[in-house]
Amino acid sequence: MAREAPEPMPGPMNCETGGGIPPPVSGVGAPGPVFGVSTPGPVSGVSGPEPVSGVIAGNVHRFPVRVYFEDTDLSGVVYHANYLRYMERARSDLLRVLRIDQRAAFEAGDGVYAVADLSIRYVAPARLDDDLVVETVCIEIGGATVSMGQRVLRGGDLLIDATGRAAFLAPSGRPRRQPRDWLDRFRGLIGA
16 A cells, blocks of 8 residues: 655745755766755765865864764763864864875875874863864974864853874884975964
Protein backbone atom coordinates (compact mmCIF):
# COMPACT_ATOMS: atom_id res chain seq x y z
CA MET A 1 0.00 0.00 0.00
CA ALA A 2 1.49 3.36 -1.04
CA ARG A 3 1.63 6.14 1.50
CA GLU A 4 0.20 9.52 0.65
CA ALA A 5 2.50 12.54 0.70
CA PRO A 6 2.07 14.64 3.83
CA GLU A 7 0.35 18.00 3.65
CA PRO A 8 2.68 21.02 3.55
CA MET A 9 3.55 22.35 6.98
CA PRO A 10 1.61 25.47 7.88
CA GLY A 11 3.41 28.63 8.86
CA PRO A 12 6.95 29.94 8.35
CA MET A 13 8.62 26.55 7.67
CA ASN A 14 6.51 25.99 4.55
CA CYS A 15 8.90 26.75 1.67
CA GLU A 16 5.98 27.23 -0.68
CA THR A 17 4.96 30.32 1.30
CA GLY A 18 8.46 31.80 1.05
CA GLY A 19 9.71 31.08 4.59
CA GLY A 20 11.94 28.49 6.18
CA ILE A 21 14.24 26.04 4.41
CA PRO A 22 14.70 26.63 0.66
CA PRO A 23 13.44 23.98 -1.73
CA PRO A 24 15.98 21.44 -3.01
CA VAL A 25 17.92 22.37 -6.13
CA SER A 26 19.43 19.62 -8.24
CA GLY A 27 23.14 20.03 -8.88
CA VAL A 28 24.70 19.00 -12.19
CA GLY A 29 25.78 15.38 -11.86
CA ALA A 30 24.46 15.16 -8.31
CA PRO A 31 22.95 11.84 -7.26
CA GLY A 32 20.12 13.62 -5.46
CA PRO A 33 18.96 17.05 -4.42
CA VAL A 34 21.46 19.63 -3.24
CA PHE A 35 20.03 22.16 -0.79
CA GLY A 36 20.80 25.78 -1.54
CA VAL A 37 22.97 27.24 -4.25
CA SER A 38 26.57 28.32 -3.92
CA THR A 39 29.89 28.19 -5.73
CA PRO A 40 31.26 24.96 -7.23
CA GLY A 41 32.50 22.58 -4.56
CA PRO A 42 35.24 19.96 -4.66
CA VAL A 43 33.07 17.49 -6.59
CA SER A 44 33.19 18.36 -10.28
CA GLY A 45 30.00 20.05 -11.42
CA VAL A 46 28.28 19.99 -8.03
CA SER A 47 27.43 23.24 -6.27
CA GLY A 48 27.34 23.49 -2.52
CA PRO A 49 28.34 25.62 0.42
CA GLU A 50 32.00 26.34 1.03
CA PRO A 51 33.59 25.00 4.24
CA VAL A 52 34.06 27.46 7.09
CA SER A 53 37.32 29.41 6.90
CA GLY A 54 39.05 31.80 9.20
CA VAL A 55 40.73 35.09 8.32
CA ILE A 56 43.94 36.80 9.37
CA ALA A 57 43.56 40.41 10.50
CA GLY A 58 46.89 41.96 11.46
CA ASN A 59 48.63 39.21 13.40
CA VAL A 60 45.43 37.47 14.65
CA HIS A 61 43.74 34.53 12.97
CA ARG A 62 39.99 34.46 13.67
CA PHE A 63 38.03 31.23 13.16
CA PRO A 64 34.22 31.05 13.62
CA VAL A 65 32.59 28.15 15.47
CA ARG A 66 28.94 27.46 16.26
CA VAL A 67 27.97 25.32 19.24
CA TYR A 68 25.81 22.34 18.27
CA PHE A 69 23.84 19.94 20.46
CA GLU A 70 26.56 17.28 20.07
CA ASP A 71 29.06 19.71 21.68
CA THR A 72 27.13 20.04 24.94
CA ASP A 73 26.81 17.93 28.06
CA LEU A 74 23.69 17.12 30.06
CA SER A 75 23.62 20.61 31.58
CA GLY A 76 23.56 22.27 28.14
CA VAL A 77 27.06 23.75 28.25
CA VAL A 78 29.97 22.86 25.99
CA TYR A 79 31.81 19.79 27.26
CA HIS A 80 35.31 20.91 28.30
CA ALA A 81 37.22 18.71 25.82
CA ASN A 82 35.34 20.20 22.86
CA TYR A 83 37.17 23.50 23.30
CA LEU A 84 40.33 21.56 22.40
CA ARG A 85 38.63 20.50 19.16
CA TYR A 86 37.65 24.09 18.38
CA MET A 87 41.21 25.26 18.97
CA GLU A 88 42.68 22.44 16.86
CA ARG A 89 40.36 23.37 13.98
CA ALA A 90 41.50 26.98 14.30
CA ARG A 91 45.20 26.00 14.31
CA SER A 92 44.71 23.73 11.29
CA ASP A 93 42.83 26.49 9.48
CA LEU A 94 45.60 28.98 10.29
CA LEU A 95 48.08 26.65 8.58
CA ARG A 96 45.76 26.34 5.58
CA VAL A 97 45.35 30.13 5.34
CA LEU A 98 49.16 30.46 5.53
CA ARG A 99 49.39 27.86 2.71
CA ILE A 100 51.25 25.40 4.91
CA ASP A 101 50.26 22.01 3.49
CA GLN A 102 50.41 19.58 6.41
CA ARG A 103 48.90 16.76 4.39
CA ALA A 104 51.50 17.02 1.61
CA ALA A 105 54.31 17.08 4.20
CA PHE A 106 52.90 13.98 5.88
CA GLU A 107 52.38 12.13 2.58
CA ALA A 108 55.92 13.01 1.45
CA GLY A 109 57.32 11.63 4.71
CA ASP A 110 58.64 15.04 5.80
CA GLY A 111 56.81 15.19 9.12
CA VAL A 112 53.76 16.37 11.01
CA TYR A 113 52.89 18.77 13.80
CA ALA A 114 51.99 17.37 17.22
CA VAL A 115 50.98 19.31 20.31
CA ALA A 116 53.89 19.14 22.76
CA ASP A 117 52.30 21.07 25.62
CA LEU A 118 49.10 22.96 26.34
CA SER A 119 47.83 25.16 29.14
CA ILE A 120 44.16 26.08 29.23
CA ARG A 121 42.10 28.29 31.54
CA TYR A 122 38.33 27.94 31.51
CA VAL A 123 36.75 31.34 32.23
CA ALA A 124 33.07 30.95 31.29
CA PRO A 125 30.94 28.32 29.52
CA ALA A 126 29.55 28.37 26.00
CA ARG A 127 26.03 27.08 25.38
CA LEU A 128 23.98 25.54 22.59
CA ASP A 129 23.71 27.78 19.48
CA ASP A 130 26.36 30.23 20.70
CA ASP A 131 28.45 31.76 17.92
CA LEU A 132 32.09 31.70 19.00
CA VAL A 133 35.36 32.95 17.56
CA VAL A 134 38.69 31.26 18.20
CA GLU A 135 41.53 33.79 18.00
CA THR A 136 45.04 32.46 17.42
CA VAL A 137 48.34 34.34 17.55
CA CYS A 138 51.88 33.10 17.08
CA ILE A 139 53.96 33.82 20.17
CA GLU A 140 57.33 32.23 19.43
CA ILE A 141 58.92 30.26 16.60
CA GLY A 142 61.78 27.81 17.09
CA GLY A 143 63.53 25.60 14.57
CA ALA A 144 61.18 22.67 15.23
CA THR A 145 58.40 24.34 17.27
CA VAL A 146 55.77 27.03 17.12
CA SER A 147 54.09 28.44 20.23
CA MET A 148 50.62 29.93 19.93
CA GLY A 149 48.18 31.74 22.14
CA GLN A 150 44.47 31.02 21.67
CA ARG A 151 41.30 32.57 23.06
CA VAL A 152 37.71 31.48 22.57
CA LEU A 153 35.29 34.41 22.61
CA ARG A 154 31.53 34.85 22.53
CA GLY A 155 31.00 38.39 21.33
CA GLY A 156 33.47 40.32 23.46
CA ASP A 157 33.37 37.83 26.36
CA LEU A 158 36.42 35.67 27.02
CA LEU A 159 35.49 32.02 27.57
CA ILE A 160 38.82 30.21 27.19
CA ASP A 161 42.43 31.38 27.37
CA ALA A 162 45.13 28.92 26.26
CA THR A 163 48.74 28.67 25.19
CA GLY A 164 50.33 25.74 23.44
CA ARG A 165 53.43 24.57 21.64
CA ALA A 166 53.43 22.30 18.61
CA ALA A 167 56.51 20.42 17.49
CA PHE A 168 57.26 19.38 13.92
CA LEU A 169 58.11 15.68 14.06
CA ALA A 170 59.81 13.37 11.57
CA PRO A 171 58.09 10.03 10.83
CA SER A 172 60.38 8.53 13.50
CA GLY A 173 58.71 10.77 16.10
CA ARG A 174 61.85 12.85 16.67
CA PRO A 175 61.75 16.65 16.34
CA ARG A 176 62.69 17.93 12.89
CA ARG A 177 63.40 21.44 11.68
CA GLN A 178 60.34 23.03 10.06
CA PRO A 179 60.62 23.88 6.35
CA ARG A 180 62.23 27.32 5.93
CA ASP A 181 59.31 28.79 3.98
CA TRP A 182 56.94 27.71 6.78
CA LEU A 183 59.16 29.45 9.34
CA ASP A 184 59.10 32.60 7.19
CA ARG A 185 55.28 32.52 7.06
CA PHE A 186 55.04 32.20 10.85
CA ARG A 187 57.59 35.02 11.32
CA GLY A 188 55.56 37.19 8.95
CA LEU A 189 52.52 36.62 11.12
CA ILE A 190 54.39 37.65 14.27
CA GLY A 191 55.71 40.76 12.56
CA ALA A 192 52.34 41.80 11.14
